[in-house]
Amino acid sequence: MTQKKPVKSKKSDLTRAAILAAARELFTSQGFDHTTVRDVAAKAKIDPAMVIRYFGSKDELFALAVEFDLRLPDLSKVPRDAVGATLAAHYFGLWEGENRNHGLPLLMRSAASNEFAAAKMREMFGKQVAPAIAALVGPAQAAACAGLVASQLLGMAFCRHIIKLPPAVAMPRDAMIKALGQTIQNYMLPRGIKPSEP
Amino acid sequence: MTQKKPVKSKKSDLTRAAILAAARELFTSQGFDHTTVRDVAAKAKIDPAMVIRYFGSKDELFALAVEFDLRLPDLSKVPRDAVGATLAAHYFGLWEGENRNHGLPLLMRSAASNEFAAAKMREMFGKQVAPAIAALVGPAQAAACAGLVASQLLGMAFCRHIIKLPPAVAMPRDAMIKALGQTIQNYMLPRGIKPSEP
DNA sequence: CTAGAAAGTCAACGACTGTTGACATATGGA
DNA sequence: TCCATATGTCAACAGTCGTTGACTTTCTAG
Numbered sequence: 001m002t003q004k005k006p007v008k009s010k011k012s013d014l015t016r017a018a019i020l021a022a023a024r025e026l027f028t029s030q031g032f033d034h035t036t037v038r039d040v041a042a043k044a045k046i047d048p049a050m051v052i053r054y055f056g057s058k059d060e061l062f063a064l065a066v067e068f069d070l071r072l073p074d075l076s077k078v079p080r081d082a083v084g085a086t087l088a089a090h091y092f093g094l095w096e097g098e099n100r101n102h103g104l105p106l107l108m109r110s111a112a113s114n115e116f117a118a119a120k121m122r123e124m125f126g127k128q129v130a131p132a133i134a135a136l137v138g139p140a141q142a143a144a145c146a147g148l149v150a151s152q153l154l155g156m157a158f159c160r161h162i163i164k165l166p167p168a169v170a171m172p173r174d175a176m177i178k179a180l181g182q183t184i185q186n187y188m189l190p191r192g193i194k195p196s197e198p
Numbered sequence: 199m200t201q202k203k204p205v206k207s208k209k210s211d212l213t214r215a216a217i218l219a220a221a222r223e224l225f226t227s228q229g230f231d232h233t234t235v236r237d238v239a240a241k242a243k244i245d246p247a248m249v250i251r252y253f254g255s256k257d258e259l260f261a262l263a264v265e266f267d268l269r270l271p272d273l274s275k276v277p278r279d280a281v282g283a284t285l286a287a288h289y290f291g292l293w294e295g296e297n298r299n300h301g302l303p304l305l306m307r308s309a310a311s312n313e314f315a316a317a318k319m320r321e322m323f324g325k326q327v328a329p330a331i332a333a334l335v336g337p338a339q340a341a342a343c344a345g346l347v348a349s350q351l352l353g354m355a356f357c358r359h360i361i362k363l364p365p366a367v368a369m370p371r372d373a374m375i376k377a378l379g380q381t382i383q384n385y386m387l388p389r390g391i392k393p394s395e396p
Numbered sequence: 397c398t399a400g401a402a403a404g405t406c407a408a409c410g411a412c413t414g415t416t417g418a419c420a421t422a423t424g425g426a
Numbered sequence: 427t428c429c430a431t432a433t434g435t436c437a438a439c440a441g442t443c444g445t446t447g448a449c450t451t452t453c454t455a456g
Contacts, residue, residue, distance in 0.1 A: 012403070031311030033231040037444060047405055052445060111361050112310045113229030118361040125363055147357065147365030148377055155353015159345065163309050163316040165323055167345030179346055183381050209423090210433070235414060245435055250415060 016054050018044040023051075023065045024101050032062055032110040032117065059116070066120050068103035070094070070128045075136055083136065084185025088177045091153050095161055096173065108154070108162055125150060137188055148187040152180060214252050216242040221249075221263045222299050230260055230308040230315065257314070264318050266301035268292070268326045273334055281334065282383025286375045289351050293359055294371065306352070306360055323348060335386055346385040350378060 022043035026035040037058055041048040055061040078086045094104055107124075110117040129150060134142035156176065159168035168176075220241035224233040235256050239246040253259040276284045292302055305322075308315040327348060332340035354374065357366035 015403080034311060036442080038442090048444085049406080049446080050404065053403090058444065109310050112307050112356070113232060121361050122363055130365070143365040144369050144373065144377075147363060147369055148354075150363060151354040151357045151366060151378075152350050152381070153353070154356055155351070156346075156349035158310070158352055158356055159349045163319050165320055165345060165348060167328070167341040168349060171342050171345055175342065176346075179342075179385070180349075183350070183384070186381070186384075187377070213433085234412085236412095246414085247416080247436085248434070251433090256414065 012054075015044070015046060015050065019046070019051055019054055019061070020065060021101070023061050024103075024106060027062065027065055028101065028106045028109060030109075032114050062110075062116070066103045066107055066117065070104070070124065072128060072132045075132055080189060081185065083188055084183070085177060085181030087149070087184055088153065088181040091157075092173065092177060095157055105157075105161060108157060133188065145187055149184050152183055152187070156180060210252075213242070213244060213248065217244070217249055217252055217259070218263060219299070221259050222301075222304060225260060225263055226299065226304045226307060228307075230312050260308075260314070264301045264305055264315065268302070268322065270326060270330045273330055278387060279383065281386055282381070283375060283379030285347070285382055286351065286379040289355075290371065290375060293355055303355075303359060306355060331386065343385050347382050350381055350385070354378060 019040060023035070023040045026039055026043060030039075037051050038048045040061070041051050044051075051058075051061065055064065073086060073090055075083055075086070094100075094102070103120075107117050107121050111121050112118075125146070130142070130146045133146040133149060137145050156168060159165040160171075160176075217238060221233070221238045224237055224241060228237075235249050236246045238259070239249050242249075249256075249259065253262065271284060271288055273281055273284070292298075292300070301318075305315050305319050309319050310316075323344070328340070328344045331344040331347060335343050354366065357363040358369070358374075
């Protein structure tokens with residue numbers, strides 16, 4: 001007899017997962033508008049009608065495909081002068097690590113021309129990034145600081161992975177993380193050095 | 199009599215200009231895909247067929263709407279320690295100055311999901327930005343430097359004007375330009391400080 | 397084995413899109 | 427005045443899209 005509590009992986013679960021995986025890939029590489037329900041179905045090797053049956057609509061599918069966790073490291077356990085580099089390294093691990101098929105590249109590709117995706121990016125920033133930074137830099141400068149950090153990290157991802165600007169693509173990962181790490185470090189915990197006047 | 203050399207502003211020229219202006223506005227605020235030929239025609243108060251007659255196709259209209267000149271200042275005539283701030287100020291003058299209706303916001307909005315727009319951004323970078331930077335920093339580091347500068351400037355525009363991340367929107371323009379100016383300055387002309395190892 | 401639910405297939409609808417061609421009107425030189 | 431050309435209008439085509447409902451196949455509980 002088939003129990004009902006210990007949910008077995010029914011066949012429908014596999015199909016569901018296949019659709020979601022196909023959708024993530026296509027949304028990531030083509031964006032929301034250029035990805036058709038028929039494309040997703042073809043990649044998942046099922047009928048377009050199934051996509052709608054399983055997820056209700058293209059929008060709901062997108063909303064599910066987008067969900068994910070940044071899994072930011074606990075910055076309070078990182079040496080203070082390594083915070084910038086740690087953050088930069090973690091962030092580009094999300095883009096260039098083993099499991100690349102998550103919501104971040106997907107959101108980035110669609111956010112510029114899709115208000116739902118833009119709102120999701122703002123939400124993710126507000127719930128995951130801002131608090132992590134606010135815990136380190138004090139409430140007064142926290143917002144501005146978080147905005148600056150986000151602009152640098154998102155900007156490099158935009159150049160390197162979205163529009164593929166040659167020098168940003170060619171830059172070795174280590175050098176990029178080092179440069180961005182210093183910038184972020186300076187935004188978050190500026191030294192007494194005071195870049196300009198002594 | 200109507201002369202033919204000193205081109206008078208015929209009526210068709212006005213219509214053409216009206217179409218182009220309407221197209222720029224809509225492409226900028228909605229991106230390429232969400233802007234329909236019918237939208238443009240409605241905004242220009244003419245028939246959709248005229249848009250095609252005047253510009254051949256939606257793609258050709260987009261290609262024309264996108265053309266523009268960054269008008270970068272001559273960095274060699276700027277005090278070396280003011281290069282970063284000058285560049286940042288000029289760049290955000292393009293976004294927030296009086297004449298905002300040009301190709302840059304337009305490209306940014308569409309580049310993530312439109313290969314033509316992405317290619318145009320790469321071309322603009324290669325022809326206008328990279329040379330200006332290469333003239334200052336020497337060919338060895340020029341490419342990497344230009345990539346870093348672009349990532350920071352484009353990233354902030356993305357946060358502030360495209361997805362409208364609250365802290366990036368709220369940041370006063372002066373403070374933003376100061377912070378970004380320092381970062382860019384450091385990318386282009388790092389002080390003797392030598393960030394890490396000597 | 398068998399009835400019924402789950403899973404999958406198929407064709408079509410209605411809306412929207414870029415684009416076209418046939419037609420009407422206006423303009424300006426002869 | 428008249429005609430050629432420039433300019434503008436209108437309806438429709440062909441294609442694509444998300445979505446739906448009717449149908450068939452597969453699986454499994456009783």
